[in-house]
Amino acid sequence: MSWFDSLFLDNTSMQAVVIISLISALGLALGKIRIAGISLGVTFVFFIGILAGHLGLSVDPKMLNYAESFGLIIFVYALGLQVGPGFFSLFRKGGITLNTLALGVLFLGTVMTLMFHFILDVPLSDMVGILCGATTNTPALGAAQQTLIQRGLPASGAALSCAVTYPLGVLGVILAIFVIRKLFVTPKDLVAADSEHNKPVYITEFQVHNPGIFGKTVKEVAHSSTKKFVISRLWRDGRVCIPTSETVLKDKDHLLVITTSENDVDALTILFGEHEAKDWNKKDIDWNAIDSQLISQRIVVTRPEINGKKLSSLRLRNHYGINISRVYRSGVQLLATPDLVLQMGDRLTVVGEAAAIQNVESVLGNAVKSLSEPNLVAVFVGIVLGLALGALPITFPGMATPVKLGIAGGPIIVGILIGSFGPRLHMITYTTRSANLMLRAMGLSMYLACLGLDAGRNFFDTVFRPEGLLWIGLGFAITFVPIVIMGLVAMKVNHLDFGSVSGMMCGSMANPMALNYANDTIPGDNPAVSYATVYPLCMFLRVIIAQMLILFFV
DSSP: OHHHHHHHTSOSHHHHHHHHHHHHHHHHHHHTOOBTTBOOGGGHHHHHHHHHHHTTOOOOHHHHHHHHHHHHHHHHHHHHHHHHHHHHHHIIIIIHHHHHHHHHHHHHHHHHHHHHHHHHOOOHHHHHHHHHHHTTOHHHHHHHHHHHHHTTOOOHHHHHHHHHHHHHHHHHHHHHHHHHHHHHOOGGGGOGGGSGGGOOOEEEEEEEOOGGGTTOBHHHHHHTOSSOEEEEEEEETTEEEOOOTTOBOOTTOEEEEEESOGGGHHHHHHHHEEEOOOOOOOTTOOGGGSOTTOEEEEEEBOOGGGTTOBHHHHOHHHHHOOEEEEEEETTEEEEOOTTOBOOTTOEEEEEEOHHHHHHHHHHHBOOGGGGGSOOHHHHHHHHHHHHHHHHOOBOOTTOSSOBOOHHHHHHHHHHHHHHHHGGGGTOOOOOOHHHHHHHHHHHHHHHHHHHHHHHHHHHHHHHTSHHHHHHHHHHHHHHHHHHHHHHHHHHHTSOOOHHHHHHHHHHHTTOHHHHHHHHHHSSSSHHHHHHHHHHHHHHHHHHHHHHHHHHHHO
16 A cells, blocks of 8 residues: 555655646546537646545645646746747737727626625625636735735635635636627638738739839838838749849839738839739739749748848848748748848748759758757746746835736746747747647646645535535626627627637636637637737736725725
8 A cells, every 4th residue: 555655645746746647637538528519628627626636635735836836837938938929010910909808808807896795795805806716816816815914804715715716717718708609700700810910911913103213223112112011023024033122123014012911002002103903812823833933932940040130131132032022920921021030930931943942941941850859948048037027026006015927927928028039139939839739738737737636625615605606606707797798899899800809808817728728619829819918917907906906995
C-alpha cells in the first residue's frame, strides 16, 4: 500500500502531479463526448476536479496554488503571444466597438448585482462573491476579500458564494453562445473570412490617364497620395513587368494595385485616371498565367537576421526586380508597405521571374522546418515581465487597496506587446500554431484541474444550504442575461460576425473555458482575437468594480 499511498494519498510533489494529470486526462477524454450536439471540451476538467475534491482527493495547498497559477499564466500569455502580431491593426478596425460592447456587459452585471441586493436583501458581500463567481473572476474576489478585511468585515461569505456560482458561471457563457447560435445566427455569420478583420487588402486595376502623373516615378506618385498602396504589376505595350520605385509611369499604362480597402478606389481613380471593372479578388485567379515570364510564390521569413527589419531596408525590389504584394501574419493579410516590420514566420507573396525569386528565397530564408524550433526565451522573459506588471499596484483616490492586474491581466498584456513589438527589438517571438495551442491547452487544463479540486471540498455542502440555491440562481442570471443582451446588440446593431461576438462575450466574463468552446465550434481565429481585445480592460475594471461596490455600499 505504500506505493499506492505515495501516488495518491501522501502530500508530495509526485502525488500532486499524479492527481492533476489524472483529473486532466479524464476530463479531456469525457469532454469529447457530445450530448445533443454539445461537448464541453477542456471545461469538463473543471467538473472532474470538483468531483475529485468532493470525494476527498487533495494535494498540498502550496503545490495546488502553484500549479493553478502557473497553468493560468501559461494560458493567458500564450494567448496574448498568438494574437499580438495582428492585435493593434485589428484593434484600430474594431477594438473600440468590441470594448464598448464588453463595457455594456460589465455595466448590466453590476446593475443586476445592486438590484438583487436591494430587492432580495442579500448581503452585498455575498452578492460581490456571486458577481465574481458568475464572471469567473478570482482576482476580483481576492481584491474584494482584501477590502472586506481592511474594513473589519468577514470575507468568508464572498468566498463561499463565489465557489458555488463559479461552475454555472462557466456553463452560462457556453449556454449563451449555444442559444444565440441556434436562434439568431445565420450561416454567413459563421464564416470568419467575411469579417472585416480578415480582409485588410483589396486588389484592383487602373489605367493611367491623369496628365499630372505622366513622367513621374512610382515613388513620387506614392508620396503624393494619402492612401497606402502597392503597384504589383504594370502592363505596357503588351508586356508585363514588375515596377520598381524608380519606374516612370506613362499614359495608358495598366496597373495592378493592392490597397488596404475597397473604399480607397475612388481616391485612387482620381490619382491614376481610370478604374478597370475586372474583379481581381476572386479566389480562382491564376496569377502565374497573367504573364508566362513572371511567377507568384509565397516565401516564409525564417532567417533570424531579417526579424525586426523594415521591408524597405532590404531593397528587394531594386536589387532583384521583384514585387512583394501581400504579407500573411498570424492569419491576417497585411499590405506590403515600405515601413512594414518583418517578423519570423511572415509569409510573403513575391512576384517576379523565377531566377529573381530564388535569390529572394536565399535572403528571406524560406526554410520552413527551422520554424519548428522552439523560441522559449521570449516565453520565459515575457512571463517574468507579465508577472511584474501584474504585481504593480495602481492606486486610485479614495480606494484603500491598490488595484493590480494580477497573474492573468499582466501576462496577457505583455504577451500582446511582445507578440506585436518584440521583433522590433529583434526578439524572436514566433511559435508554430500547434505549439501555441499545446501551451494554451496544457495551461488551461492545469488551471481547471486545480480550480475544481480546490472548490470541490465544500461545494456540495454549500449548494444544499438554504441560501445556496438562491446564490446559484442569481449567479446564473448575472452570467446569462448581460451577455445575451449585448451579444444580440453586437450582431443586430453593430453587424459583427458571430466569432467576434463570442470572443467578446467570453473576454468580458474572463472565461477561458468558454473561449475554448468557441474556438472548437466556430471557424477562424476571430473568437481568440476578440477575447484578447477586451480581456485586459474587463479584467482591470472588474477588480475595481468589486472593490468599489464594497467601499460605497457595504
